[in-house]
Amino acid sequence: MRNKLNVYSPYVIMLLPLLVIYSVFYIVPLIYTAIYSFTDWSNYSSAIQFTGLSNYRKILEDNTLFVGVKNSLVYAISTVILQNLIALPVAVLLNSKLKFRNGFRAIFFSPAVLSTLVVGFLWSYMLSSSDYGMLNKLLASFGIGPVNFLGDPDTALTAIILTQVWQWFGWAMVIYLANLQSISEDLYEAASIDGAGRLQQFFSITVPQLAPAIKINLITGMISGLKVFDIVVSLTKGGPGYSTETILTLMFSKFSEGNYGYAASFGIVFLMLSLALAALLLRTFKIWEDRLN
Amino acid sequence: MPLSIINVSLLARADFLSGVLVEMNKKIILLGALITAFMIGGCSSGSGNAGTGNESSGGQASKGTKTISMIGWYEEGIMNDAITKINESLDGYKLEYTFVNLKQYNNVLSTQLAAGEGPDIVMDGASFPARIKAGNLIDISNEAYVADFNEAGLALSTSANGKVYGIPAYGWYSGVWYNKEIFAKYNLTPPQTFDELLAVSQTLTDNGVQPLGFGLSDSDTAWHSLIGYLENAYYNGGKATTAFDTQFAKGETTLSGHLNSYVDEWAQLIDKGFINEKMLGISGEQVIPEFISGEIAMFNGGPWQYTQLKESGMEFGMFSHVGNDKDNRWLVGGPAANFGINKNSENMEGAKAALKLFGSKEVQQSILKSNPGGFSYFKGLDSELPEEYSAIKEILEAGRVGVSWDRWGTNMPAQSLIDEGLKQLQGMVAGMTTTEQFLKAMDDKANLIRYKD
Incomplete structure (x- = not known):
């Protein structure tokens, strides 16, 4: 027992600073958020009173929450699917002995280095329906448009999704590339000897061997998709109307209104939703991995 | 080398290594403890001073102050x-x-x-x-x-x-900036009633000029236009008085059922296409260059844009929001x-x-x-208005400046209702929301955010 302590204590001690940071900036605020979600704490009252489940009841009566949940799910699922559908074949292509492949890798990855807010402001000018909107100018040269990308409730969310697929598919591509480089060439050689074609090799060797990368990309993609905030703020601010509001933009607006207790209950609902989705994804992957093994 | 010697050598090396590890453990533990203590100390001292502002900071205040x-x-x-x-x-x-x-x-x-x-x-x-x-x-x-x-x-x-x-x-206020050269070209004068505004807008449209510019994706200019119309046609020139808003703030009346016909009247700007869906994809910042370049003849704004417009070298002026009585025009504004x-x-x-x-x-x-075009509430302090404000000078001197949300603010966080208004207005322009739905949504929001004693 003492020996075990001796072995582990350096690691425990080294983890302490991280644990303190994590506690101060995550665990403690989370506990406070949960407590405040049962209160009427707001800008406009000097005393905080316990109100039980009333904030959660108010959420159920608030139609905007359902819009936010729907938009967040549509955004998360669409971006994850599109990013990975593009990233996977691109990664396979850039893993082959292609000329300038490092240059292509850098180009595709570079948008992920930029701040999402900056990307949002740049795209707001490119997608603008004003006479200065670059994309509409381009479409006009082909006799198309103009398209009101961000001003039409039917296209605004799609426009936001596409900007984020553009920005982040390179990130997913890099993760796939890292995984691809660890797949043994022997597997492909053996498959070739057995007469498997390129496509069969891709689905029977590459995809199963990429399970760890797919898992990382899907889970991190879903979680970051659910917490989408900055790109919506910079492109549409949730509009037109409520057509692009997400859970976090709604939570932020409740917070801005000074209804801290109500905003806290939004935060807790969001956390529960994220945990449930993450658990569902992990379970699905576990089943898939078990089948592969 | 005999095996025993190798073993002894390895054992000696293992002893040496374990000694090093024990020493390292002590150092690592000490380092970890120091970092943790430093962080805890940093956190506590940081939170203690935040925002109190009771100490001279950054060497800017001299000793003793x-x-x-x-x-x-x-x-x-x-x-x-x-x-x-x-x-x-x-x-x-x-x-x-x-x-x-x-x-x-x-x-x-x-x-x-x-x-x-x-x-x-x-x-x-x-x-x-x-x-x-x-x-x-x-x-x-x-x-x-x-x-x-x-x-x-x-x-x-x-x-x-x-x-x-x-x-x-x-005092701040908003009105409507207009391009004097475009107005002169088509023999137009600044409108003094809402009907005149519609007529001027139609003339400009017929001549291929965009009459009004609104950046509806992020700015509140269309909201100012609506509130300006209500201030003129409803609160100060129609059935109601500003006391209506005080009652509304207290929850004693609703917007729905009272403002419908006035909002419908203003919505002619949407119906006639002067405010349109294209504007939903444009930010407020993107409108000003179009106004300066002469592509747009009018846009809602205030003195905070004066310097930018003046420096552009364009010929411009401001007229008031309009209602139905040209002798009783009001600007939107307040402290x-x-x-x-x-x-x-x-x-x-x-x-x-x-x-x-x-x-x-x-x-x-x-x-x-420092705020050219603004006015003062300090008794006896008059502002010098630049020439561009000549059309609103008399209105300012008469003190005809007011705005609904200042009156709502007596019993609710008015900004929250303004934000809801902007959302609903976007919905109206997009064709998703009717006047009744807009006003009903405002009433619902007000019910949620009124102060509770």
Whole structure:
């Protein structure tokens, strides 16, 4: 027992600073958020009173929450699917002995280095329906448009999704590339000897061997998709109307209104939703991995 | 090498290594403990000083002086002269002003005040009544300088029981900027009624000029247009008086069922295509270059855009929001910002001295000078209006300036209702929302956010 302590204590001690940071900036605020979600704490009252489940009841009566949940799910699922559908074949292509492949890798990855807010402001000018909107100018040269990308409730969310697929598919591509480089060439050689074609090799060797990368990309993609905030703020601010509001933009607006207790209950609902989705994804992957093994 | 010697050698090396590890363990433990202690110390000292502003910081205040803190959304260039004048007269204190972007201002101030901290001098606009309601400010009703301001200027800083908690900086207003060259080209004069506005817009459209410019993706210009029409046609020229808003704020009446026909009247701007879906994809910032380049003939705005327009070299002017009575036109506006004293200020005497100086004629004059086109609520202090404001001079002199949300603010966080209004207006322009749905949504929102005693 003492020996075990001796072995582990350096690691425990080294983890302490991280644990303190994590506690101060995550665990403690989370506990406070949960407590405040049962209160009427707001800008406009000097005393905080316990109100039980009333904030959660108010959420159920608030139609905007359902819009936010729907938009967040549509955004998360669409971006994850599109990013990975593009990233996977691109990664396979850039893993082959292609000329300038490092240059292509850098180009595709570079948008992920930029701040999402900056990307949002740049795209707001490119997608603008004003006479200065670059994309509409381009479409006009082909006799198309103009398209009101961000001003039409039917296209605004799609426009936001596409900007984020553009920005982040390179990130997913890099993760796939890292995984691809660890797949043994022997597997492909053996498959070739057995007469498997390129496509069969891709689905029977590459995809199963990429399970760890797919898992990382899907889970991190879903979680970051659910917490989408900055790109919506910079492109549409949730509009037109409520057509692009997400859970976090709604939570932020409740917070801005000074209804801290109500905003806290939004935060807790969001956390529960994220945990449930993450658990569902992990379970699905576990089943898939078990089948592969 | 014999095996035994190798074993002995390895054992000796293992002993040596374990000794090194034990030493390393001690160092690692010490290092880890130091980092942890440093972080805990850092966190605690950081939170202790945040926002109190009771110490001279950054070497800016000289030895022996205490710092009076203040944050605001006016850029430092606008406030510098006033702050300098105050500091020249403050004894033993130094007023330090920090600029915070308007987009973050409400959250920054709200969270500081909610934590029992915040600046010594509290500056706020439409949310000032909310600060009074939350008990963030001290009562200054008995201060002599309060009497130097007229009643309209104290509207936002006076509580329901008549106590005064702040003084205004200056008066803001919005109207409609127009391109004089385009108007001259088509023999148009600034409209004085809503029908004239529709006619002017139609003439411009017929001649291939976009009449009105609105950046509906992020700005509140169309909201100003609607509120301006209501201020003229409903509150001051129609059936109601401004008391309607006070009743609405208290929950004694609803917007739906009273404003419908007026909103429908204004919505002709949407029906006729003068406000359209294309504008939903444009930000407020993107409209101004189009106005300057002559692609748009009119856009809703205020004195805060004056310098940018003036520097462009274009010929422009401002006319008032319009209703149905050209002799009773009103501008949308009110006290731009109010200054009060944080009840948790640790420099109460210094904060009181600074606020007294904010209420002096010299400082009020300085603030007014830094905001060309603005007007003052300080009795006897007149502003010099540039020529571009000639069409609204008489309206300003008559004091016909008001806005609904200042009246709503007496019993709800008005900004929340404004935000809802913007959302619903976007819905109307997109064709998703009817007038009745718009007003009903406003009533529902008001029900959610009214202050509860």
